[in-house]
Amino acid sequence: MASVSVANARKNYGHLEILHGVDIDIQDGEFVILVGPSGCGKSTLLRMIAGLEEISGGRISIGGRVVNDVAPKERDIAMVFQSYALYPHMTVEANMGFSLRLAKAPKEEIKARVREAAQILGLEKLLDRHPRNLSGGQRQRVAMGRAIVRQPQVFLFDEPLSNLDAKLRVQMRSEIKQLHQRLKTTTIYVTHDQIEAMTMADKIVVMRDGHVEQIGSPLDLYDSPANLFVAGFIGSPGMNFIKGQISADGPIEFVANGGARLPIPAHVPFTRGQQVIYGIRPEHLTINQGGAQADVTLIEPTGAETQITAGLGNVQIVATVRDRLALRAGDLISIAPDLTKVQLFDAVSEKALRG
Incomplete structure (x- = not known):
């Protein structure tokens, strides 16, 4: 060896x-x-x-x-x-x-x-x-x-x-x-x-x-x-990416290009108005427990898990849940991220923002 x-x-x-x-x-x-x-x-x-x-x-x-x-x-x-x-x-x-x-x-x-x-x-x-x-x-x-x-x-x-x-x-x-x-x-x-x-x-x-x-x-x-x-590249299904920016004024939050608003972790360094990409893995999203509104477009049950594709503003995101929710295409749901798992990337350099 x-x-x-x-x-x-x-x-x-x-x-x-x-x-x-x-x-x-x-x-x-x-x-x-x-x-x-x-x-x-x-x-x-x-x-x-x-x-x-x-x-x-x-x-x-x-x-x-x-x-x-x-x-x-x-x-x-x-x-x-x-x-x-x-x-x-x-x-x-x-x-x-x-x-x-x-x-x-x-x-x-x-x-x-x-x-x-x-x-x-x-x-x-x-x-x-x-x-x-x-x-x-x-x-x-x-x-x-x-x-x-x-x-x-x-x-x-x-x-x-x-x-x-x-x-x-x-x-x-x-x-x-x-x-x-x-x-x-x-x-x-x-x-x-x-x-x-x-x-x-x-x-x-x-x-x-x-x-x-x-x-x-x-x-x-x-x-x-x-x-x-x-x-x-790492992870299947892949991480959700949402383009937008840090709010320029008012509450500190992420504002997607399509208008959706999502919370951001406090420990991540950023500047007001900074263009960023919001990353969250499908398994780190919860359904119908508060959060941003999204329209269900596809339900894919795999047995142990169910993959839910939904429109959040002008972007399609995927959530993976273990609960067997009674959902179908066209339903309105709320999506909330686990803030400890959110990743923010600078929109220009594409590097992760780290505290």
Whole structure:
């Protein structure tokens, strides 16, 4: 196991810069997820750590050793790809032990390591099968097993669950997290799915356009997003955003562009008349207990919860409630925010206003 340090890492393709000085420190044994929309540079960064892409500037270290000019096979890492990348003519056992055979490891050691990995992943009964006879989830386990047998310092995962159906993705999320808890190997995982990031990571790195927007634990990012982008990207359903300003005179409150008025937390710094964006998550809204008037436009029961979409002035907002309210489209309701959960963002810089 080893720590990983990325310092001022840059990546250029000709005159086009893709990564703009990325800094990330990953502790020994941590499970870190790089998350962001397509094109943000997360997979490029992962490939740079693996040595599959050259670094254009900065430094990447694994276990305290700078690896900028070290070949991928000498970095003591193992990578699991989105496409499984299994050899179709080889059995599961042969696929899992292939890298060890290339390294000329003793046959008994190869067999022992493969059997151990198969036991961890529940593949003991599948070792004689070929990839064509496996399900998607089983193929992904084989790909993971091939990485495990190498006993690397660092595991790298590049969107490994994106080819699986929704139910299997949930199952594999749990299995990968349990695998990490068992092996305690430093893991860097790339995904565009913020649910994967929230449920699996010790630490999340949110990226956009080649920059790191925020680094923190899942709940840190959820409760205290640094800016509008992070607040909107983390959480499902997403945070409600309402444009407006702090009242210029009279009672101190938020005045939406559509005229609705909402209370603001006292600890947030602001100036009278400041243009801001009011952020509140759906689960932090209460219905029909005082507050601003809104028109119900959609009711979506999911069983344990009900999502209510309503028009608040000229903006549509979503509230998530556990009570089974007798509502239908067209009803008039009142919506009140939990003031301890309200987030205010400067309308120009889009940065969170913090006390």
